[in-house]
Amino acid sequence: MAHVTDYIRTIPDFPHEGIMFRDVTTLFADRDGLRLAIEGLVEACEGLQIDTVAGLEARGFILGGALADRLGTGFVPIRKKGKLPGRTISQSYKLEYGEAEVELHDDALHQGQKVLLVDDLLATGGTAEAGIKLIERLGAEVVACAFVIDLKDLGGRELLEGLGHRVEALCAYEGD
Ligand SMILES: O=P(O)(O)OC[C@H]1O[C@H](OP(=O)(O)OP(=O)(O)O)[C@H](O)[C@@H]1O
Numbered sequence: 233m234a235h236v237t238d239y240i241r242t243i244p245d246f247p248h249e250g251i252m253f254r255d256v257t258t259l260f261a262d263r264d265g266l267r268l269a270i271e272g273l274v275e276a277c278e279g280l281q282i283d284t285v286a287g288l289e290a291r292g293f294i295l296g297g298a299l300a301d302r303l304g305t306g307f308v309p310i311r312k313k314g315k316l317p318g319r320t321i322s323q324s325y326k327l328e329y330g331e332a333e334v335e336l337h338d339d340a341l342h343q344g345q346k347v348l349l350v351d352d353l354l355a356t357g358g359t360a361e362a363g364i365k366l367i368e369r370l371g372a373e374v375v376a377c378a379f380v381i382d383l384k385d386l387g388g389r390e391l392l393e394g395l396g397h398r399v400e401a402l403c404a405y406e407g408d
Pocket residue numbers: 288289290291292326327328332351352353354355356357358359360388
């Protein structure tokens with residue numbers, strides 16, 4: 233039986249020397265691959281009590297929109313700085329190959345709302361942690377963080393679990 237890793241391409245030295253870039257465009261482009269990813273995430277998150285799905289730009293939008301539809305919720309985008317038109321809150325963070333800032337509309341979530349946070353890939357966990365901070369600053373609660381890929385060597389799972397969060401991932405890479 234096929235696995236999501238069958239559809240994920242590795243491109244060495246992108247965007248910098250030494251980075252093994254796990255490219256999910258080939259997963260998303262294939263109808264069986266995309267379905268495997270969405271079905272896997274639905275299965276991993278089934279039974280969770282959630283009110284909405286939040287996705288991290290950009291690849292988390294592709295998965296998050298489909299997942300929200302399948303789980304019967306709306307979708308809230310957490311965007312890179314300067315993209316959201318309304319009043320925002322923002323959070324800066326470090327990632328495997330740089331620094332960035334993400335934003336959330338300040339009325340996108342409300343007190344007590346239960347949120348599933350989705351992205352394609354967990355590396356250092358910096359992006360997800362920034363997303364969690366934004367969600368929590370609006371008084372909402374992150375019920376779980378779901379990813380297709382866990383880059384185990386980079387410690388993202390330990391970071392998020394250490395903060396008390398449930399982490400779901402469909403596949404892992406280590407030992408690059
Ligand atoms: O766990 P971390 O170390 O934070 O890294 C993971 C993040 O890095 C990638 O996004 P990237 O910032 O490259 O943006 P993109 O999706 O817009 O390409 C990936 O899609 C995650 O969002």
